[in-house]
Amino acid sequence: MRFYIIFAAIFWCGFVDSRKIRGISSSYKRFYKERKSFLCIDGSKIIPYEQVNDDYCDCEDGSDEPGTSACPHGRFYCTNLGFRPHYIPSSRVNDGICDCCDASDEYNSRAHCQNTCWNLGQRERAYVEGQMRTLDEGLRLKQQLIEEGVLLWREKQAQLRELQQVAEDLQIKLEEHRRRKHEADRLKEQTLKALGAGNTGLRHHNATVSSVFQLLDSNKDGSITVEEIQAKVALIHDEERVLSEDEVVALMGQDHEMDLPKFQHTLWDALTKSDRVKIKDTHDAPGSPVAEDPHLKAADKAAEWETTNLKKVEEAYETVNMEISDLQRKLAIDYGTDWEFLFLNSQCYQLKVYEYTYTLCPFNQVSQKSTAGTEVSLGKWGMWAGTPKNQYSQMVYENGEPCWQGGSRTTTVTLTCGTETALRSVKEPSKCQYIMVFQTPVACQPVLKQRGIHSEL
Template sequence: MLLKLFLLFVPAAFAEDVTQRQLKPVKGVPHSRLNLYQPSTTDTFRCLDGSQTILYSQLNDDYCDCKDGSDEPGTAACGNAHFYCSNVGHRGNFIPTNRVNDKLCDCCDGSDEYDSGVDCPNICDELGRAARIEREKIANVARKGFQKRQELAKEGQTLRDSKLKDVEPLRQERATLEPERSRLETDKKSAEDAERKLQDEHRNQWEAELDLDKSGKIDKEELRQNLFLDEDNDGFVSEDEVNAYLTIDEADPEHFQSLMYDRLKTAKRNHLEDARIKEEEEKERARALENAPDDDDLLAEEDRHDSEDVTSNQESDDDNDKMPEYPPEVQVASEKAREARRLFDEVNQKTQDLDSRIREAEDFANSDYGEDSAWAALKDKCFDRNVQQYTYQFCPFGQNTQKDTGAYSGTSLGSFKEWSGPDGNKYSKMHFGDGQQCWNGPKRSTDITIECGEENELVEVTEPAKCEYLFTFRTPLACSDPDKEVIHDEF
């Protein structure tokens, strides 16, 4: 601890001392650190990690004395040190000291090959001009993007304020509707109970008529007496025709009402309709024979009477088997139930719509759309990019998909989970997870790298690992004010 405190305070005190005289240049050291490499009053140098003190003459003597390599910033003696290229006219930068005097020009000013015999041309001015042009181009994009970002921030803040402002009125409207909804729900239940009770009584009456032995159950033999089940019209109801409606030996009231009633009612209706059509055909045939000039008239008349007798007998049998139509009181109860359902459904739909809008507003308030809410402007918007036969879609705060180009639906590549940028730049990345399961692999996921751009655009899609996708999205929302940024040439 004492050593660390010493390192913190001594360089500062030492710096104050050396400011009184010109700083001595040291090869491989940037100007901002020269104060750490000035000779002390005892002509010694203390390693920057504080591990030991050496003679000042041992600096850059091509022998590594300090464990941190700080005594050899200008030679290749230490493998863990760095050499500073001043690169006047361009940007200064550090390179590993093992690249010093290796006969390869790493610094644009050639300063790294000062003792290798290699003549490195100084191309810093040329590179500096190109870098400045590129920086200005990037700055222009950032400047335009930043202006749009400010507009989007206003749009997002307005949207946020609007959503939050609507929450309380929506809650009040919901509270006002709730008593009416509860009352109508009670009315609906009462009307449906009354309707169901009368319908059950009507069904029970018909069931009792089918229950010939009054045992409280209907067996196959009793069901066989109903000719409307004679689907093949052979004059009697077969075992198979009975089994189509009753697969057990006998049916109690619960079984009859839940599994047989509706089907028997339909069979009865179909049977009556067939009989009506047959009767119409017989009448038409009789009318066609009325003008016959010979004895066939007599035969036709006899056939007609026979047919009428058959139809009459059939109708008589049907009347015996047919379940009576609902009486007026049942029909009235059904109409009341329908009206009660309509009134309840109308109010209930309004409350559900209000609940949905309240949830949306609350979700908005709890969501992170950036410090100035600018990202809210992209909520519910999506951006596509075609790559070979696929179309990839990126929906901020929604779901990413991959689909065949032109297809309606696709494969989920994950839904938005969190901002995943590093500390200090949180909004530079997004993570989407829990996508569609890969065959013999993980659930699909997507990481979004966000870059500054004049327009919102999905510019790149890759799959660096199986079912793990990487998107690059350019947007004004990632642009900061370039005129306020400070470029540091030393680090």
Template sequence: MTIAALATVSAAFECDGRALPGAYLNDDYCDCADGSDEAATGACADTIYVCRNLPHKPKQIFSSRVNDGVCDCCDGSDEANSTDCPNGCIALATEAFGALSRGCLRRAELAIAAAKAASSDAERLSAARAQLATATPTIDALHDAKAAAEADEASKRDGRAARLAAGEVDTSLGVERLDAGMTLRALVRVALWGGVEGVDRMYDLLVERPGLEEAAEEVAMKARDEAAAEKGQSAGGGGGGGVCDAAGACGHAREHEAALLQLLEPLPEDGGALRAVLRVLHAELGAGATSALAQAARELLAETESPLDDAAVAAALELLEPFRHDEAEAARAAHKAAVEAVQEASEAERQLAPKEAIAASGGCGAGLEWRQLHGRCFEAEDRGYTYKACPFQEMRQGSPGGRASRQQTLLGNFTRWEPVSGERASQLARAGRTPSELGTMRFEGGAACGGGALRRATLYFECGEQDALLEVTEPETCVYEAWMSTPLACSLALLREKVATLEEASAAASLEFRPSDELRALLAAPE
């Protein structure tokens, strides 16, 4: 038997838990509390009329809307005197039955996913708590190690600075042991290492140096012209390494050395002044220039009684390298990694502990499937307001024209699940609504209303193929009622009840009703 065929099945009229004789129907007397026995007369104008809507679900309308020429009930029962209200419950029942079946299938999938997620989250939470339990002594030890390494780093940095300030580089390079002629040759090589810019800077320093300025000015212009003419063949600017590299190889720039020395012959043999210029020049040109100076000094002093100490030179040149303390860097990295790991573990505990607590209290359902709503929020608009419901967390109301995430009013924080009372369930059934068997979520302690009362809200769940916030109403001032659809509310018990109803009705009409194989397999599954 199809759902369409069930629309023709008749049944005795019942209300308030009793069957009424046919003579009591539409007799201008209200026998039923909901006025349903006077659908055709409107004798119960101030009551609620319930559309039975078989084989779909009931619907409530005001009795004043009975026989008003408008088809409010899908079965047309509110317009019994009219032939203009064809029975549309067939299509609605077909759609609802299919949605219920698909919702139950989806819930089964969510239950499987929830079990896996719960197991994974339990492992993560356990690991996070284990890490947090030992985090303090570990981080303290790493902090102490970092502090010790940084203290050593600071000491060595200060020692390095002191060695530089004491002139260890120049001393190790034997600058003080160079006579005036040697100093001039070393100065020329360092200048040539810097190319045209190096030579220019050398002449600027010579001109600026007291005792050398007059002689330097005489040769400066000629020297610069000659150096510029040779620019294409020079060592190149800024540390090109064309004079002498660290291995002692000197390039073609040596060809210019003699010419420059000849140009500088007028300079007085003032070793002290020349050494001062040399110190400034190699310091300005950088470590490469200092290496060039070391090579020049090594050659110049090689035949003297006090040649350079290569070990001392190497140690001095290390002072010019970028300072680095590997132990301190490693200690900082280890401490940072440990702190970040603790932060990650703390965040995992913050996110997962509430789920664990709710699940332990039974708030996530027998299969923990409701946990998939934790941490998610859903929005809807109603009468110009925007609402945001976050199951297990909070509910908020947004100002008209704005998003719920802006200008929010707290309607309440989640406190508990609460079962639907029998009276309330009956009211909802007459309205054609079936809330979740798990109950409703209560949200309390919201923003204050006029008079100091705090807002509160109740969130109902009903079967639906998708998670969505459907509606929010305010039946009392600052008391809100919201409905949300979700596959989690599509219970097998509800599906079995619907199938039993259809089977009973089909049997009464001597018609066959056979669920599909997929539906039969679903019905055979445990709840």
């Protein structure tokens, strides 16, 4: 008889104990120590301890019924040994559906639940271990990219200094070429003044007597006639009017034809000393005394040479300054604390989603191209927009092409840890607002590893 009494007592105590602690996490067990009364966890009411888990809701927060579905706001704790523990609404307890992988929520129902926690835990452990391996490899690759970024940054700085030195040298050379061109132009101008068309040039350049005679001698027979002079000589103030025969004969000293010696002592003096007549438009004409003058040819060639050289130096100076501006713009971008994102500059990554091909060029722009060939800008590089703890976890590209509804297209790029650098996904959750997931080793953060695998797995 004593044996049955002891067995019944042990069975009843076990039943009471299991009833008391069902649906309770280990951190809440201190509130459910068996005593005469139970204080609702929210402090709103004290009830007899026998009313805990009696399938009737007494506390407003549902804390007296953690193991039943009596309270509308109650929670049931799934221990899920071997997997992740979690809470479910108490309304799901004994509802015939297995919510806890350890089947603890269906302790008094007809549902036949199997404990799947170990298998789920194995899969999650394998996933977490894979993530840890990916993180380790990602961090290793990130360190390499950091080292490369530092070297590349130094190379860019050295390149900038070299370009700036080249620009300074070109500026000095440019000033020298401008001075030389100015001198060449001035020399040409002085030569032209000395040889210039009309009487002033002829008056100061007697060596051109023979050249002027040859110019007037159109048929090259060694003499000039009235008709030949009419064709080449005109009034200074009325060049369009043809000189009359009498006017020409007067200039020729009453002769109608003359050779070079006679020309030098008659018509030459008239051309050089008269303020009425001049040789027509012979400034740069082939065969003219001015065009044939060796001094002018040399001055003209020198001016042309200096003009060509100046243009070359100006083009080189402009090109170098453009390179300097482009390099300074690139170096002004924030590439991370250790320049780890520098390698992404000048790179582009593509992903095809249905009929569109998306292209992400970090620190430059984002675009979308249809199968028909139409390309649309989804935004230009704006800024980093991550969290305060990790500002380099998100990029924003702004001021893309306008939408038909108004406003410009924008793209937000979220960076995730991975062993490869690639564009992984593109979505358009709202009109003209795009979201991209971009995977790269430099997005891996050592702090992630501190989380480890959950202690209850």
